[in-house]
Amino acid sequence: VFNVCNGRDRRRARIPVLAAFLAVILGIMVVSCHREEKKMDNENLKKETANGITKYELDNGMTIILEENHSAPVVAVNVWVKTGSACETEGEYGLAHVHEHMVFKGTDKRAVGEIARVIEGSGGDINAFTSFDETVYYVVIASRFMDTALDVLSDTMENSTFDPDELNKELEVVVEEIRRGEDNPGRNLSEKMFSTAFTEHPYGRPIIGTEQGVKSFTRKKVTDFYHKWYAPNNMALVIVGDFDTAKIEPRIEATFGKLHKRELPVCDIKDEPQQKGIRAFVIDKPLQEGYFSLAFHTPNAKGGDTPAMDVLANILGGGESSRLYRNIKEEKGLANNIYAYSYTPMREGIFAVGGSLDPSKSKEALKEVMKEIMRLKYEPVGDVELSKV
Secondary structure, rough: OOOEEEOOOEEEOOOOOOOOOOOEEEEEEOOOOOOOOOOOOOOOOOEEEOOOOEEHHHHHHEHHHHHOOOOOEEEEEEEOOOHHHOOOOOOOOOHHHHHHHOOOOOOOOOOOHHHHHHHHHHOOOOEEOOOOOOEEEEEEEEHHHHHHHHHHHHHHHHHHHOOOHHHHHHHHHHHHHHHHHOOOOHHHHHHHHHHHHEEEEHHHHHOOOOHHHHHHHOHHHHHHHHHHHHOHHEEEEEEEOOOOHHHHHHHHHHHHHHHHOOOOOOOOOOOOOOOOOOOOOEEOOOOOOOOEEEEEEEOOOOOOOOOHHHHHHHHHHHOOOOOHHHHHHHOOOOOOOEEEEEEEOOOOEEEEEEEEHHHHHHHHHHHHHHHHHHHHHHHHOHHHHHOOO
């Protein structure tokens, strides 16, 4: 599935697609650590420790994951809210992403702008991102400012005020982001492919929402979503860096342990029906090069084949020594750029091969790419190549 417009001569060609339906444009592929939370005795919390990682649960249901790393005097403090765009219902599409923009915009005890000043004034970085299954808020900061990070993040998870003036500004920012995306061929391709691959599953909807939907959001609708999903029993705190686990646990209890547990709604998501045949489309736009992607449904993050698929993606398209880069780009000159990856979120996975090319070479390029993909079915990967990956 690809864009085949050539802006140099304005000719438009429709190229038959060999297979496929989905590419993702996430810069960082994250294997979700979500799993069903075990009910634990509040008076005797169970801890799991393996490979230097400690995992346990607070009385309020919040999952805590800690890993010490003393290579530098820095800590990364992440709060994973286990709700992203997939749990949005009709009229809410895009709300999870709006929270990414608003949660750091002030709390009951911190004015608008104060949170960023506190973290950045300590030399830290504060940001957030939204995906299908989660919204993640993080601070990376010198370890001596660990208490500041814990206090700020715990405060925002329960006490954000959603200042009306700031909300109006950020809704305009999101609308502008949507408009910019309309001129981005990568995003055009990605969103169309998601909707083609997932006809009933919410992964088929754009995480950012639509301009019409975002413009309709009121402060009440935003805060209702916040109070519905932002509860400690729907969150995981993940900390990696320069700290002592025994010393940090009381500090976590003093901050995140004070958040109030609430009853959560059910995130009711339909399974995507089994695909019976190839789905394909072509987008025509006057561009200097074409973009393509071939993709295949795969298991989610918990699937038994997921580690093997990660290795497979690196063999095919993980850098300049990968098969596709060497054979399709370097030797045959059929692509300007080429890559492969295995995307494994919580519910449905996708394995994708994509890139950019001269539209006149599309048919031959796709044929050769499919040859490399199918070759993996019949020729075992050699020991040297496997060891390198």
